[in-house]
Amino acid sequence: MSLDAKISFWSCLSRGIRRLCPHCGQAKLFRSFYRLNKKCPHCQEVLEKDPMDTLGLMYISTAFFTGLGFFIMFWLLPLEARWLRIGVASGVVLLIFLTLPFRKALAIALTYYMEKSWR
Ligand SMILES: [Zn+2]
Numbered sequence: 861m862s863l864d865a866k867i868s869f870w871s872c873l874s875r876g877i878r879r880l881c882p883h884c885g886q887a888k889l890f891r892s893f894y895r896l897n898k899k900c901p902h903c904q905e906v907l908e909k910d911p912m913d914t915l916g917l918m919y920i921s922t923a924f925f926t927g928l929g930f931f932i933m934f935w936l937l938p939l940e941a942r943w944l945r946i947g948v949a950s951g952v953v954l955l956i957f958l959t960l961p962f963r964k965a966l967a968i969a970l971t972y973y974m975e976k977s978w979r
Pocket residue numbers: 881882883884885886887900901902903904905
């Protein structure tokens with residue numbers, strides 16, 4: 861694929877969900893759980909030009925999970941369900957941690973799409 865070729869939004873989103881390079885879709889974005897490759901091993905595309913580009917989506921998605929946890933703990937659970945709340949809080953922390961590479965990959969894919977389509 862040439863650098864100027866347009867990629868559809870859904871292809872880019874699909875590659876992000878599968879944690880693949882948004883440019884070629886052939887190589888993994890991460891070399892381990894959360895260690896991002898600087899460049900795609902297949903097409904040499906720089907994967908994250910500026911870490912601040914993906915910070916917004918990471919921040920918003922973390923805030924969403926945190927808000928969801930607070931909603932469940934303080935709206936859905938009875939006041940005396942102390943251990944259940946601790947379980948929900950632990951689950952939310954675990955969810956935030958385990959979804960990190962997926963959210964990061966999605967943020968990279970969306971940033972890539974915006975850069976290529978708005979240029
Ligand atoms: Zn690539």
